[in-house]
Amino acid sequence: MKTVLFTGPVGITALAAAATAAAAAAGGSRVLLASVGPSHPVAAIAGIQPPAAPQPLAAGLDLWCLDPLADMNSLWGAIWPSSSAPITGDELPVIPGIDLFLAIAHLRGLPSYDLVCVDGGPPEALLRALGIPDAFRCLVRLLIGLDRGPGRSSTSIARAIIPTGLLPMPLEWLGWVQDARVHLERLRDEVIAPASMQVRYVFSPDRGSLADAQLNLPTLQLFGLAVESLVAGPLLPPAPGLEALAAEQAATISQAGAIFHGRPVYGLEAVATPDGLETLTRLGLRLYGADSPLPGPPLNPPVTVGGLPEPYITLDLPGLPREALGLTLSGDELIVRAGPYRRHLLMPEGLRGITAIKASRQGEKLIIRPRK
16 A cells, blocks of 8 residues: 655645545545545545545545544554553643644555545644654653663663662653653654655745745655655636736746756646546646656655664755754764754664764765764
8 A cells, every 4th residue: 555645735735635536546546535634625625524434435535534633542552552551542642743643653554545645734743743753762862761672772871860770669651651662663664664655745836835845845854754746736827917927836846846856846726626526536637647646666765874884874855955954963863953843863873972973965865974
């Protein structure tokens, strides 16, 4: 099963996802159109109430509007599959972005579909969700250190705020926190692996939205999501008095193609809310033209890490302005800043605990190695 995640302006992502799903289903694929809310504009496009379970819309096409907070217990089980957890899913605080993260994780248990098109909404919410495992790891490292899984380090335990080694007896919650941190990171990495998920970034065809794309798209890649293509829309048709707008649309699409070289930029025309699936299917076919609406072969991972004897970290950050990039070392972690966003990356063996590192940009890639 392949998943294509659409992220961008609310409403436009829903239309792009719905048109793609309809076109793929018309080609004979078994497709699920999914929305992670909260308002579920895809349901309005389909002309039905948001279904709480997959509901057929046409031959080979189902719609599902997830409400992860309504069933947090089952979703929490994807992260912590044990009855020994100290709290249940219904007791969890609503951390910004966690509903989106858990919903996408829930979708991976649907093997009966060839393609899942997800309306993921704005990239800001998606990036908050993807950052939750890193934030949790950082908090655990600071408080009690990391004693298992990726990042395990006796040094972090010695530097932790809470000296767990001096406690009179083992506390059950310490092991639960450590295991939950490992489960959460593993789940995030499995969900966003390029072999199963690709992103289509949706933006408005104007200079301001293109500037946002130069921050949001590489940051999605920084968090491990492989961006396959872009969708510009809605595109207004040429009309008297709109010549300047048409010129800006064309120029923006051309610039996006140059900035994000190698990624197709598709144009989504402006239409009234489709009055049926036939209209939606035609829109999807026009959107991709001679290309298939289905995702292509798996993309290369945007983040690759290698250990000894030649340790390195490679980050594929297309379009990111040089002045928006920043690097900071913090213990065993490399903090990468992309504009207003930051990601905490665990350093591989051979880069941990040293300050003599070298970062160089080669085209779209940032490569970090030991300084010789």
